[in-house]
Amino acid sequence: MPRVxxxxxxxxxxxxxxxxxxxxxxVPMQNGDESLFCVVDQHAITVFQNPAELAQATREMAAAxxxxxxxxxxxxxFVQSHVPAHVRLAWIFNCVARLGWLNRMTQFKDKAGKDRExxxxxxYVYPNLMAADIHAYHATSVPVGDDQRQHLELANDIAEKFNxxxxxxxxxxxxxxxxxxxxxxxxxxxxxxxMSKSDPSDQSRINLTDDADSIAQKIRRARTxxxxxxxxxxxxxxxxxxxxxxxxxxxxxxxxxxxxLRLYGGSGFGxxxxxxxxxxxxxxxxIAGEMRRxxxxxxxxxxxxxxxxxxxxxxxxxxxxxxxRLVGFLPPR
Ligand code: AQP
Numbered sequence: 001m002p003r004v005x006x007x008x009x010x011x012x013x014x015x016x017x018x019x020x021x022x023x024x025x026x027v028p029m030q031n032g033d034e035s036l037f038c039v040v041d042q043h044a045i046t047v048f049q050n051p052a053e054l055a056q057a058t059r060e061m062a063a064a065x066x067x068x069x070x071x072x073x074x075x076x077x078f079v080q081s082h083v084p085a086h087v088r089l090a091w092i093f094n095c096v097a098r099l100g101w102l103n104r105m106t107q108f109k110d111k112a113g114k115d116r117e118x119x120x121x122x123x124y125v126y127p128n129l130m131a132a133d134i135h136a137y138h139a140t141s142v143p144v145g146d147d148q149r150q151h152l153e154l155a156n157d158i159a160e161k162f163n164x165x166x167x168x169x170x171x172x173x174x175x176x177x178x179x180x181x182x183x184x185x186x187x188x189x190x191x192x193x194x195m196s197k198s199d200p201s202d203q204s205r206i207n208l209t210d211d212a213d214s215i216a217q218k219i220r221r222a223r224t225x226x227x228x229x230x231x232x233x234x235x236x237x238x239x240x241x242x243x244x245x246x247x248x249x250x251x252x253x254x255x256x257x258x259x260x261l262r263l264y265g266g267s268g269f270g271x272x273x274x275x276x277x278x279x280x281x282x283x284x285x286x287i288a289g290e291m292r293r294x295x296x297x298x299x300x301x302x303x304x305x306x307x308x309x310x311x312x313x314x315x316x317x318x319x320x321x322x323x324x325r326l327v328g329f330l331p332p333r
């Protein structure tokens with residue numbers, strides 16, 4: 001099995017989008033030292049984070065990953081800033097990637113908003129650090145949501161240019177793994193925007209820590225249109241909000257949109273939303289409970305992360321040292 005790497009930002013509480021598009025798909029990929037899952041705090045500060053909240057969110061994210069089924073004994077679970085090899089390689093990649101390539105990144109345009117001059121330079125070079133996260137381990141398999149596809153193409157362009165410039169086949173090609181029927185979960189308030197943990201509106205998302213009442217209330221208030229659900233998938237065309245809710249129920253009940261519409265085609269949204277809320281509560285409540293149990297002993301979570309960082313560094317340090325040697329840096333010792 002190829003080496004797997006994936007990361008998640010501690011920029012808030014993980015959402016249903018992070019869970020269905022990423023975390024839940026990581027669980028069956030656990031394969032000892034061949035599977036690395038990283039809480040990417042250095043990516044998170046590309047947008048200002050309150051320091052005390054960032055530290056807490058980093059630990060909470062690790063607890064969420066463990067509660068969702070990642071076992072620190074069966075994979076390498078760690079925090080990005082604990083392994084300096086990532087930023088060492090990112091600097092080299094800053095010098096390999098071309099401005100024109102970064103200018104095309106749609107996530108930068110989305111996150112920077114209208115006032116691009118005011119965005120951090122970290123946000124701009126974020127994809128170079130992401131490429132370094134992966135290539136520092138010679139990982140070739142990267143499970144991500146659909147929104148990250150463009151960044152992975154860039155990571156391959158960087159590797160190819162590095163290999164070309166230095167005349168070696170050092171960094172392998174990465175294969176994105178875009179998984180699941182809910183590869184892109186959309187905001188509950190706007191079916192054209194993805195669900196995000198940093199969306200200013202808490203009503204736009206389901207957090208993995210939400211209690212049953214909040215989940216039911218958010219689903220009840222989720223935006224929809226006035227038509228009943230169609231019986232065929234083609235009938236969801238042009239109905240972004242309906243498509244999103246159908247997709248969520250499909251993902252949570254391990255079926256597809258056609259399977260959901262076979263059962264609920266012709267129903268109004270009232271009854272459908274009740275079913276969806278019940279399914280979400282049944283699925284997510286045990287995760288929230290396990291997170292609370294883990295966070296009651298923060299020292300144990302931190303200890304697992306420290307051990308994960310040591311195992312990660314043991315893989316990344318020699319790879320990044322070799323990249324530095326290829327570039328021409330004098331060996332430090
Ligand atoms: N709405 C989504 N649907 C499916 N997958 C999603 N992912 C994020 N949102 C959705 C996937 O979750 C993984 C971790 O993402 P991240 O935390 O590194 O960054 P992000 O994609 O920017 O996620 P958020 O929630 O939108 O965070 P903020 O609000 O901080 O920007 C990735 O694999 C991503 O594809």
